[in-house]
Amino acid sequence: MVGSRSAKRTVIVGNPAGLHARPSAAIAQAVRRFKSKVQIRSRNEVVDAGSILELLTLGAQQGSDLVLTAKGPDAEQVLDAVVEELSKRYE
């Protein structure tokens, strides 16, 4: 389909406290700025990255592999934004 793309990345959670409340909120907020839908897979669990409720139940610890999949017209850009949020250090 014209205008619909997909992108995939794998990142490792670097924050010592894992994917906790503030990074989850920041990711959900970042995803909502784009049109593409993003899913995050950690172990066997897949969640919608635009939903803070689902992200908070993911329980990704430091060192966990996260597989990010985006589908939509701005798939690459939304993954760039999610990776940037994941690379931030939170106290």
Place this chain on the structure above:
Amino acid sequence: MLQRMEMVNGKLTQAEDGTGSVYVYVSPDKQERKHLVEALKLDEHTLASALDPDELARLEFEPEHTAVIFKRPRNYSSDDRFVFKVASTGLFLFADKLIIVLGDNVPLFQGKQFAKVSSLQEIMLKMIYSSIFHFVEHLKVINAVSDSLEEQINTSMQNKYLLNLFSLEKSLVYYLNGLNSNAKLIERLRNNAAKIGISGESLEFVDDMLIENSQCYEQAEIYSNILASMMDARVSIVSNNLNWLMKTLTIITIAIMLPTLVVSVFSMNVEFPGRTHPLMFWIIVGFALSSVVLVRLVWWLKKW
């Protein structure tokens, strides 16, 4: 776990073994605790308080050091099930060193406020300030979670979203308690500034902290009041959603029941007029379907 830091050109950097002026003890083990109590003369009870999430924030003066226990939000984990908890942190300020004791491994000294530090007192104040900032950030998250839960409740018939909202309400009570406790601590720090060695700009910073903490407390109080006051309305929405489902199921049941009645009447093992009529089967089906239309018509006219 012990981490040593030192101030170099106004910045905090990792120090080599045996040096450093800032010591960070994360979940100190038995041996480390023994060292802190025996060698550095930390009060055993105050040290335990630094690791106890239920302890209140406080300021204590010992012969060789000042002990500060303050509250900070604990990082959320998925096991917490929407309960945002509060943890304690202990700061033990000596003339030549600052000992920080905390229960969980969180990155300290992040953010622009630690880009330039000039004294141990300043590090101590900035750590308390960063906990206020941390509370503010978590309040934003709680608000975002609460908004998402509200969206779910509008179409839900389950209790789990309501229970999650109750958890958020409980979290806000923990936060209010922690922020209130920190306010008392900051006031005591201001009143005892000279004794601790806080003066000039640092004293103004303490005043700013008091204002920031008070604003954060008010924000938490507003969120808590909104959550509490809207809870009854949300319970009603879930109940109403369930009523709508029951109504739809009732319509379906009645719509099925009437054609069943029609067909049952014609299934009786007795003689009835037109039994041998070649189109009798379709007449009975017609009656059955008409009964469905009739139910729908009555439902529509009565605006049920």
